[in-house]
Amino acid sequence: MTIVLWAVLPYLAVASLVGGTIWRRRHDRSGWTTKSSEIYGRTILGVAGPLFRYALAFVILGHVLGLVIPESWTRSAGVADTTYRQISMIGGTVAGVMALAGLAMLVHRRRTSGPVLSATTRHDRLMYVLLGGSLLLGTLCTIVANGNVAPYDYRLTIAPWFRGLFLLRPDASLMASVPVLYKLHVLVGMALIALFPFTRLVHVFAAPWSYVFRPSIVYRTPERWAARVRAPRRGWALLGRR
Numbered sequence: 001m002t003i004v005l006w007a008v009l010p011y012l013a014v015a016s017l018v019g020g021t022i023w024r025r026r027h028d029r030s031g032w033t034t035k036s037s038e039i040y041g042r043t044i045l046g047v048a049g050p051l052f053r054y055a056l057a058f059v060i061l062g063h064v065l066g067l068v069i070p071e072s073w074t075r076s077a078g079v080a081d082t083t084y085r086q087i088s089m090i091g092g093t094v095a096g097v098m099a100l101a102g103l104a105m106l107v108h109r110r111r112t113s114g115p116v117l118s119a120t121t122r123h124d125r126l127m128y129v130l131l132g133g134s135l136l137l138g139t140l141c142t143i144v145a146n147g148n149v150a151p152y153d154y155r156l157t158i159a160p161w162f163r164g165l166f167l168l169r170p171d172a173s174l175m176a177s178v179p180v181l182y183k184l185h186v187l188v189g190m191a192l193i194a195l196f197p198f199t200r201l202v203h204v205f206a207a208p209w210s211y212v213f214r215p216s217i218v219y220r221t222p223e224r225w226a227a228r229v230r231a232p233r234r235g236w237a238l239l240g241r242r
Helices: 002-027 042-068 071-076 081-112 114-118 122-145 158-166 180-198 200-206
Strands: none
Touching (some): 002 158, 002 200, 042 081, 042 158, 071 081, 081 122, 122 180
């Protein structure tokens, strides 16, 4: 069972992410975007949307730094384990709570707005449950496990296992002694990755990233109209004078 959970299931989740994204791109282009609903509950959306997105970005960044960067690298950089743990606990808690608050506001808006609720699919409902569960479990891991007198160092077990997945050499035995709270967090995260292409989260891949790199657009007045444009009058010009 350990091999299935920690050496097979992660690759099945990634296969679902890649294959589902390709399938939806080819067969559901009309539903690729998030189906904008800004006209409904714009006030709460203006607060909840940015709050959730920015907090989630920090959550993802924290996961990347904690799982990808080995513990020896941070020690070589002069960052003590206690300092790293404090930064991780404070930053992770703040980002997790903000993301949960933003998600709760978005779900409330979706539940209380008839047109928005009618456009919500069963996959979207499951996505909200998994996303909220993953954020809640991750925040609890940060507060409960790292806030103890003897905190659990996930960089000795979960991080090497995670890096081994990319090297196609996952060591499932590393996950055997991991606390249950962390295991649930990882399993819910894998379920969310597998479901990702079949929910509105897929609109992330449709973001207009090319706008950042496109050349500047220069607007010029056509020559035939430039001659008709009258020079602006000076502020101290007398009335009747040109």
